[in-house]
Amino acid sequence: MGDYGTVPHILPTIGSPPQPKEISVLITGFGPFKTNLVNASYLIASSLPSSFLFPDDSDSRQVSLYVHPTPIPVAYATVRETLPLILEEFATSHDGHRPDLIIHIGIAAPRQYYSVETLAHRDDYNITDINGHSGYVDGEKRWKGLGLPPILTPGRATDDPSSASPYQPEDQFLETWRSFAPKSDLRISKDAGHYLCDFIFYTSMSLAHLQGQDRNVLFLHVPGGSEDADIEQGRVVTLALIKSMVICWLDKKHLA
Numbered sequence: 001m002g003d004y005g006t007v008p009h010i011l012p013t014i015g016s017p018p019q020p021k022e023i024s025v026l027i028t029g030f031g032p033f034k035t036n037l038v039n040a041s042y043l044i045a046s047s048l049p050s051s052f053l054f055p056d057d058s059d060s061r062q063v064s065l066y067v068h069p070t071p072i073p074v075a076y077a078t079v080r081e082t083l084p085l086i087l088e089e090f091a092t093s094h095d096g097h098r099p100d101l102i103i104h105i106g107i108a109a110p111r112q113y114y115s116v117e118t119l120a121h122r123d124d125y126n127i128t129d130i131n132g133h134s135g136y137v138d139g140e141k142r143w144k145g146l147g148l149p150p151i152l153t154p155g156r157a158t159d160d161p162s163s164a165s166p167y168q169p170e171d172q173f174l175e176t177w178r179s180f181a182p183k184s185d186l187r188i189s190k191d192a193g194h195y196l197c198d199f200i201f202y203t204s205m206s207l208a209h210l211q212g213q214d215r216n217v218l219f220l221h222v223p224g225g226s227e228d229a230d231i232e233q234g235r236v237v238t239l240a241l242i243k244s245m246v247i248c249w250l251d252k253k254h255l256a
Contacts, residue, residue, distance in 0.1 A: 021061050021062065022061060022062045022063075022064055023061055023062070023063045023064065023100045023101065023246060023250065024064050024066060024090075024094065024097075024099045024100045024101070025063060025064065025065050025066065025099060025100065025101045025102070025103065025242055025245075026066050026068070026086070026087075026090055026099035026101070026102045026103070027045050027048065027065060027066065027067045027068070027102075027103045027104075027105065027238075028045065028067075028068045028072050028086070028103075028104050028105065028200070029041035029042030029043070029044065029045035029046070029067075029068075029071050029072070029104075029105045029106070030042060030071055030072050030073075030074055030105070030106050030107070030196065030197075031070075031071035031072060031073050031074060032071075032074070032130075033074035033129070033130050033196075034130075036107065036109060036224060038226045039071060039074075039106075039107055039226075040107050040222055040223065040224055040225060040226045040230060040231065040234060041071075041105040041106045041107050041222055042071035042105075043226055043231045043234075044105055044222060044231055044234035044235055044238055045067045045068075045105050045238075046067055047231050047232075047234075047235045048065050048067055048235060048238060048239065049065065050064065050065060051063060051064045051065060052065075052239070054243055054246060061246075063242060063246065065242075066090065066099065068086055072200065073130060074129055074130045074196045075129040075130050075131050075133070075196075076125065076129050076133060076134070076135040076137075076138040076139060076196070076199060077131070077133065077138045079138075079196065079199055079200050079203055080138040080139070080142075080203060083200065083203050083204060083207065084207060087099075087207060098208070098211075098213055098216075099216070100216065100250060101216050101217075101218075101242065101245050101246075101249070101250070102204055102216060102217040102218070103217075103218050103219075103220055103238070103241065103242070103245075104197070104200050104201060104204060104217070104218075104219045104220070105219075105220045105222060105238065106196065106197035106200070106219065106220075106221060106222070107221070107222055107223065107224045108193070108197075108221040108222070108223070108224070109223070109224030110224075111221065111223055111224075112185065112223050113184075113185035113186070113187055113223070114184060114185065114186050114187070114220065114221065114222055114223070114234075114237045115186075115187045115188065115189040115220075115221045116169050116173075116174075116177070116186075116187075116188055116189065116218055116219070116220055116221075116241065117189050117190075117191075117192040117197070117198075117201060117218070117219040117220075117221065118153060118154075118168055118169050118188060118189065118190050119151050119152065119153045119190060119192070120151070120152050120153075120192055120198055120199075120201035120202035120205060120219070121150065121151060121192070121194055121198055121202060122139070122140060122143045122144070122148055122149065122150045122151070122152070122202060123139075123140045123150060124140070124194050125139050125140065125194055125195070125198070125199055126194070127194065127195045129196060135199055139199055139202070139203075143202070143206060146206075146210065148206050148209070148210075149161055149162040150162070152202055152205040152206060152209065152215065153165065153167075153168050153205075153215070154167040154168055154169070154205065154215050154216065154217055154218060155167045155168065155214070155215050156214050156215075157208075157209075157212050157213055157214050157215075159215075161205075161209050161215065167214070167215065167216065167249055169188050169218070169248075170188070172248065173188070173244060173248045174186065174187070174188050176243075176244045176247055176248055177240055177241055177244040180239070180240030180243050180244065181236050181237050181240035184233060184236065184237050184240075186237065186240075189221065192219055192221075197219060197221065198219075200219070201217065201219040204217045205217050216249065218241070218245065220237075220238065220241060222234050222237070
């Protein structure tokens with residue numbers, strides 16, 4: 001594991017009691033790149049509340065949102081070096097525990113819809129980052145050396161890391177997500193793009209996999225618009241996604 005530096009030792013969350021009163025969500029967004037001088041992903045992330053109650057009744061749980069305070073630079077080496085530190089800092093301030101849920105947000109500028117990615121790729125990061133580097137050295141080469149699979153999907157620690165699992169977004173997940181943001185165009189995607197969005201998604205799940213943790217991670221692609229109305233819609237969609245993850249992932253897991 002030396003290729004990642006010191007992978008943080010994070011305590012498992014598998015033994016947590018059913019229906020926790022507090023749910024922690026770690027969220028990141030990206031910085032500018034290429035012609036995208038403003039990255040809507042970080043504007044959306046930073047617009048989120050620090051917490052909310054869900055559902056809003058006598059049995060409500062507090063969902064606490066921990067947005068990384070700065071945008072992640074669109075650079076392979078930076079993602080590789082920074083993400084383990086972000087998780088380690090979170091664990092240090094949360095009694096050694098990993099976030100219950102993790103969402104990475106990035107833009108797909110030409111798209112006018114929101115999509116949740118269902119898988120991440122290990123190989124073929126040939127598009128150069130803001131530093132002019134491809135992702136081979138910081139990604140594919142290291143990951144192959146660690147024996148990681150070509151594909152990683154969200155899932156429990158006991159699932160096959162490259163196969164569909166109860167954590168994988170599917171029709172029921174999409175239906176639930178749409179119910180919380182009915183006016184938005186929401187979709188499920190199987191192609192995260194072989195660029196930094198795909199790269200951070202694989203990096204995040206690989207760190208969980210190497211620690212024997214649940215791959216409780218999703219990547220959300222958002223449109224590139226950065227007007228106030230765009231950010232507000234992105235905020236609504238992201239909160240809807242978090243609620244869907246609680247219902248379809250955490251509640252289902254506790255009932256299993």
